[in-house]
Amino acid sequence: MILCKNCGEQVYNKFCPSCGQKASVKRITVPGLLQDLPHAIFHIDRGFLYNIRQMFTQPGRAINGYLSGQRKPFFHPATYLVISLVLNYLVVKITDLHLYDENELQTMDAFAAKAIRDYDAMQWWFLEHTYIYILFAISASSLFLFGIYKLLKQNYNLAETAVVVLFTIAQGVLIQTIIYSLFGWIH
Numbered sequence: 729m730i731l732c733k734n735c736g737e738q739v740y741n742k743f744c745p746s747c748g749q750k751a752s753v754k755r756i757t758v759p760g761l762l763q764d765l766p767h768a769i770f771h772i773d774r775g776f777l778y779n780i781r782q783m784f785t786q787p788g789r790a791i792n793g794y795l796s797g798q799r800k801p802f803f804h805p806a807t808y809l810v811i812s813l814v815l816n817y818l819v820v821k822i823t824d825l826h827l828y829d830e831n832e833l834q835t836m837d838a839f840a841a842k843a844i845r846d847y848d849a850m851q852w853w854f855l856e857h858t859y860i861y862i863l864f865a866i867s868a869s870s871l872f873l874f875g876i877y878k879l880l881k882q883n884y885n886l887a888e889t890a891v892v893v894l895f896t897i898a899q900g901v902l903i904q905t906i907i908y909s910l911f912g913w914i915h
């Protein structure tokens with residue numbers, strides 16, 4: 729018998745009965761770190777990449793699985809959304825897409841050029857503040873979908889409905905991020 733290095737519980741098997749950490753946690757060494765690295769990076773049996781893969785290949789099954797108790801392999805949907813938003817923000821900043829061509833604007837009359845610049849600035853404001861309308865969208869969509877589920881006599885409570893919305897919006901943000909990075913790349 730050993731004591732769990734995470735929570736101090738007595739461990740008789742491979743995993744701690746209380747917190748689930750592996751019993752055999754050794755001191756971190758360079759060989760150990762190198763050995764773990766491919767697994768940590770490429771093994772997508774859980775976490776963010778697992779969410780992405782499941783949500784792209786079988787979103788309905790993934791969300792249902794999560795709701796019916798398959799929690800461990802998944803990233804929490806709120807974390808999933810936050811990471812998606814951060815990625816989205818970075819891609820928007822890095823690709824620095826604009827709706828106009830600077831050289832083309834020079835040839836236009838000042839008024840038209842200003843209108844285009846203003847429109848572009850407004851679009852940029854929305855791109856940079858995606859999270860604000862995402863917050864509104866989560867609340868509004870959750871309530872709306874909750875109503876729909878009630879009408880369809882589906883037995884989801886409000887929190888479960890919010891989970892469905894969080895997964896869906898996070899996936900939408902990710903798809904948007906991919907589209908922006910493709911546009912930036914073509915640009």
Ligand SMILES: [Zn+2]
Binds near residue numbers: 735746748
């Ligand atoms: Zn433990």
